Amino acid sequence: MSAQTILFFNNFFAILTVIALVGAVGLLVFRMVKGPEAATLLGDKAVWLAWVVALVATVGSLMYSELFHYVPCRLCWFQRIAMYPLAIVLLVGAIRREAAVKFYAIPIALVGLVISVYHNVLQFFPSLEGTSCDPLVPCSARSIEMFGFMDLPFMAGAGFIVIAVLLAFYTKAEE
Amino acid sequence: MTQKTRPKPGGKDAKSKATLWWIVGGVVGLGLIVALAASIATEPEVDASIGFGDPTVEGDPLPVYAAGTQDVAIGLTAPTVTGADWEGNPVSIEPNGNSKIILFLAHWCPHCQNEVPVVQEWIDTGNLPEGVELISVVTATDRSRTNWPPQDWLEEEGWTSPSVMDDQIGTVAANYGMAGTPFYVVLDGENTNLGRISGEIGVEGLNALAALAQSG
Numbered sequence: 001m002s003a004q005t006i007l008f009f010n011n012f013f014a015i016l017t018v019i020a021l022v023g024a025v026g027l028l029v030f031r032m033v034k035g036p037e038a039a040t041l042l043g044d045k046a047v048w049l050a051w052v053v054a055l056v057a058t059v060g061s062l063m064y065s066e067l068f069h070y071v072p073c074r075l076c077w078f079q080r081i082a083m084y085p086l087a088i089v090l091l092v093g094a095i096r097r098e099a100a101v102k103f104y105a106i107p108i109a110l111v112g113l114v115i116s117v118y119h120n121v122l123q124f125f126p127s128l129e130g131t132s133c134d135p136l137v138p139c140s141a142r143s144i145e146m147f148g149f150m151d152l153p154f155m156a157g158a159g160f161i162v163i164a165v166l167l168a169f170y171t172k173a174e175e
Numbered sequence: 176m177t178q179k180t181r182p183k184p185g186g187k188d189a190k191s192k193a194t195l196w197w198i199v200g201g202v203v204g205l206g207l208i209v210a211l212a213a214s215i216a217t218e219p220e221v222d223a224s225i226g227f228g229d230p231t232v233e234g235d236p237l238p239v240y241a242a243g244t245q246d247v248a249i250g251l252t253a254p255t256v257t258g259a260d261w262e263g264n265p266v267s268i269e270p271n272g273n274s275k276i277i278l279f280l281a282h283w284c285p286h287c288q289n290e291v292p293v294v295q296e297w298i299d300t301g302n303l304p305e306g307v308e309l310i311s312v313v314t315a316t317d318r319s320r321t322n323w324p325p326q327d328w329l330e331e332e333g334w335t336s337p338s339v340m341d342d343q344i345g346t347v348a349a350n351y352g353m354a355g356t357p358f359y360v361v362l363d364g365e366n367t368n369l370g371r372i373s374g375e376i377g378v379e380g381l382n383a384l385a386a387l388a389q390s391g
Contacts, residue, residue, distance in 0.1 A: 006319060011212035019208070045197060068319065126285040131374030132242070132355035133284035135315050135348070141283050142321045 006068050013060050014146035017158045020053060024165040031169070039169055044097060046170035050105070050163045051090035057159040058087040064143075064152065073139040075119040079156045082112030086163060102167045109164040116157030123151060226282070226316040226324040228340025230258030230347055237352040237360075240371045253277075253366045254350045258339035261313075261326035266337040268310055272364040274388035275308045278336075279348055279358035282313070282328050283320035290357045290375045291332045297381045298335060307388045314341035314348040315356065359384055363391025 031038040042049065061080055064070045072080065086105055093101025119139060122128050126140035133141055142151045234254035238247055256268040268277060278294065280287045294309070303309055311334070313325045322328050329338065341347045351360055354373055361369040361384050369391050376384070 003318060008212055011215050012208060015208050015212055019204075045194075070319065123285070126289075127375075131286055131376075132357065133281060133286050134355055135281065135345075135353065138284065140285050142285075143319075145321045 009060075009063065009068075010144050010146055013155055014150050016056065017150065017155045018147075020162045021158045024162045027165055027169060042166070042169050044094075044170065046166045047090060047094045047101060050166040050170070051087065051094050053159050053162050053166070054083060054086035054090050057083050057156060060155070061152075070143050070152075071137045073137040075115060075122070075139045076152065076156075078115045079112050079119070079153065082108050082115065083156065083159065086112075090163075099170070102170060106164050106167050109160045109167070113157055113160035113164070116153050116160060119153035120151070120157060123153070226261070226313070226318070226326065226340065227343050228258050228261075228313075229342055230256050230339055232256055232346055232350045234350075234366075236350040237368060237371075239352040240354045240358070240373060242354060242373050246368070246371050248352060248368050249370060251368050253360065253362055253368050255366060256312075256339055256347050256350075258341075258347070260338045261324075261340055264337075266310065266339045268312075268339065268362070268366070270364065270366040273306055273308050274364055274369075274391045275310055275362045275366075276384050276388055277351070277360040277362065278309065278311045279314050279351070279353050279356055279360075280311055280325070280329075281315035281356040282322045282325035283315075283317060284356045286375050287357045288322065288328075290377075291329070291334065293375075293377055294381065295333055295335065297378055302378075302381065302385065304385050304389050307385060309336045311336050311338045312341055312347050312351075313338050314345050314353070316341070316343075361387045361391070363388075367391065 027038075027041075030041065061072070061076075061083065065072050086108055089101065089105055089108070092098075093105065122140050123142055126133075129140055144151055232254045234252060237251055237253055240246060240248070252270075253268070255270065258266055260266050268275065280291065297303070298309065311329075313329070316325055317323070339347060345353075348358075351358075352371065356373070357375065358371070358373045359376065359380075360371045363369055369387050370384075372380070372384075
């Protein structure tokens with residue numbers, strides 16, 4: 001895979017991340033301004049959107065490891081363990097229109113978010129996990145750096161936030 | 176006579192229409208993102224050999240260093256390395272009578288990024304003893320990782336020590352038993368290993384390594 005192709009996908013996922021985060025913040029602001037009626041904005045499409053986020057994150061992480069040959073580090077694997085099931089659980093929940101999907105998906109997304117936050121902190125403060133880098137797959141080293149700060153764990157963390165926010169809206173819509 | 180009926184708000188037709196708009200909006204949005212990502216992905220193709228050398232290694236390899244334990248390779252002779260820096264100037268690690276501190280660095284490693292300025296300042300303030308050489312080995316270079324190419328990083332840091340560029344499979348690092356970066360090896364004038372250590376060691380550690388090198 002050429003460096004140009006990898007750079008394209010770095011840009012693609014970075015832009016998606018920014019848009020998704022801005023959207024999530026916008027939804028939260030809208031909810032604060034409009035109150036409970038804001039929940040009708042997305043209706044049951046919220047869970048479909050959450051599924052799209054989980055699917056894009058899953059496909060993206062597989063592209064980086066299987067096509068671009070970035071070997072996932074230990075913490076990346078933990079985040080994968082949280083994200084991959086969401087791509088299935090949310091799809092089933094969306095098809096069945098089950099409001100209960102939030103009870104399964106939000107806790108998984110929050111666990112993933114905690115790991116992502118720790119991974120990002122570790123990249124800024126590598127001494128939290130020792131004083132040397134594993135020459136193959138160190139958690140503290142950045143794989144990519146978009147806009148001067150964004151690496152893959154940041155994108156994963158944004159994905160977990162957006163999924164949790166969307167599902168919170170889905171909950172309201174069902175009520 | 177047939178009578179046209181308006182779709183009820185929230186009815187099946189209205190829902191289908193809304194879904195269609197969501198799909199159209201999603202496709203258009205995705206197209207815009209792809210166009211934007213493509214327009215800013217304008218990195219020119221680069222020579223894949225940048226950041227690598229073609230060093231030759233002679234002698235038996237040292238066993239892999241195990242952090243936190245007594246180095247089992249103390250007293251063993253380290254291999255002789257003949258290589259070059261990024262400008263092609265010859266640099267070697269050979270039994271020439273001078274003690275040496277060998278420092279293995281990876282451009283993407285945050286600990287190496289922390290350690291390099293510390294080491295350079297330590298050298299600049301005259302702490303490297305007379306008769307002791309400090310040679311760096313630039314290894315584990317990876318075009319797809321951050322802070323590439325390594326020579327740009329080292330030049331930005333004002334790195335003054337001779338550097339051997341390792342090859343794409345990390346031959347020098349493997350022959351010195353590197354287990355993590357940064358990685359230090361102290362050799363006496365006959366290339367006998369006096370000790371190895373992995374990780375950031377700071378000024379105190381550098382002083383200890385210098386003393387060890389002088390003892391050889």
